[in-house]
Amino acid sequence: MSVELDVFVGNTTIMDKEVYQLWLNGYTVNDAVRVRMEGGVLEEYEASAEVLLSDTMDQFRTFQMCERLLHIPAKLANQLLFQIPPDRQAMLIDRYYAFDDAFAREVLGKKLSKGTKKDLDDISAKTGITLKSCRRQFDNFKRVFKVVEELKGPLVENIRQHFLLSDPLARDYAAIVFFASNRFETGKRKLHYLTFQDFAFCAGQLINNWTLGSVDNLAEDMDVDLDKEFLQDLKDLKILITDKDLLDQHKSLVCTALRGKTKVFNEMEANFKNLSRGLVNIAAKLTNTKDVRDFFIDLVEKFIEPCRSDRWTTVDMALYLTHYTNSAHMLDSFRYQAVWNRYMGVIKSCILRMYHD
Structure with missing residues (x-):
């Protein structure tokens, strides 16, 4: 009995940006397939539904295998399992650590602990962001916080160097770390009208002018502690x-x-x-x-x-x-x-x- 087997061999790992975003957003494979079909991908590539399902499953598996490397972004460039061009590596990292402002607004100023993580179900329901995506974003906040809280030097630069993030994203993470460290009150009803970006802007002002680092480049925890x-x-x-x-x-x-x-x-x-x-x-x-x-x-x-x-x-x-x-x-x-x-x-x-x- 003969068996036909189609094999494709390539050097560069194929990663579709749209599929990656669907994975990051916490979609299941079937939901991602449905979204892709509604977007007209079958007509564009003249493919069957079975091929689309297989392609989506394959890419989801690839992203899952890459995820452990994304926890320590510097490893992505040095690993040999996936051949990923530098520009695509930067895209994977920035999108993985990107977050929804609505989610960040809900956890801003709270302790990045198991107690807060238990509230993610409620935050997911309130914001409409999938629970899986909420967990990824929360774990990223916590991971960045743990790495940089003991480091000397400028907070934004430490985040940028250790997680290879773009400057705007590193500044947003600096705001999250700063608020988590100082536990600013952000949840009172009178503050509900303020957005995450409002608070992030103010955090930048405080970091650049009122912290130890704004007057002493050799200070420890200089961009987290206010100048007493x-x-x-x-x-x-x-x-x-x-x-x-x-x-x-x-x-x-x-x-x-x-x-x-x-x-x-x-x-x-x-x-x-x-x-x-x-x-x-x-x-x-x-x-x-x-x-x-x-x-x-x-x-x-x-x-x-x-x-x-x-x-x-x-x-x-x-x-x-x-x-x-x-x-x-x-x-x-x-x-x-x-x-x-x-x-x-x-x-x-x-x-x-x-x-x-």
Whole structure:
């Protein structure tokens, strides 16, 4: 009895980007076949459903075998089992470590532990992301966190070097690591309107300006730990609200600069002292771990919400914060200018990003 057997021998491992994405998204083989058929692949290649099923199964097996290498991306270039061109290796790595912003938003600031992993069923149902994909993304977050948390040097660069990620993706992972390390509160109802990218932007500001690494290139854990000496120095800023003469001078300077430039000038003038107290009190309390965790909720409650209720526009907000920051330069008895600039530079950037008018 004769048997016919078709054999194809090649050097380069064939990997279809669309099939890879379906695998990453947690599709079963049958679901992936259905999606490919709906996309017209049978007509494009004049193939049968059986060939499509066989091709999909084969590629899924290849991806599964590659997965252990993707856990340590540097191994992908040095292994001999699969012949994968460098550009295709980069694609495999970047897509494997890519994540859904909706998923990242749900776990941002939480401890990357078994307890959080138990919530993945609920997160999957809430976001519409398959459970398999949620697990991959969570495991990637945890893997990156464990590798870089003990490393010295710039956080983004460490992630980029150890996981061979593109710069934008490495920066997003740095934000995830930074939030997990400092356990910032992100789940309160008042913060629900903020996206992952809003928080990632703010994390970049904090990392670049308030951490040990922003002032000392030799510091350990430099891009994860906030600069405690700086946080302690922030208490000196209270003079802006406890010294009545200084508070009145500051208000006068800011209001003089703003008069005639905005439709909400009357509201700015009336609420100046409350808004100033809010910003300065946030600064003065950052030596406490709990207040660091509540940083974003404090910005919303003590500054953003009052401004939103008075119908400030984003332009109004930028104008106010610019003059509020710069006017302190003109206060003769204010001797904490460097600390003030370092604090308000980040505060201004974060508030403008968080203020969705």
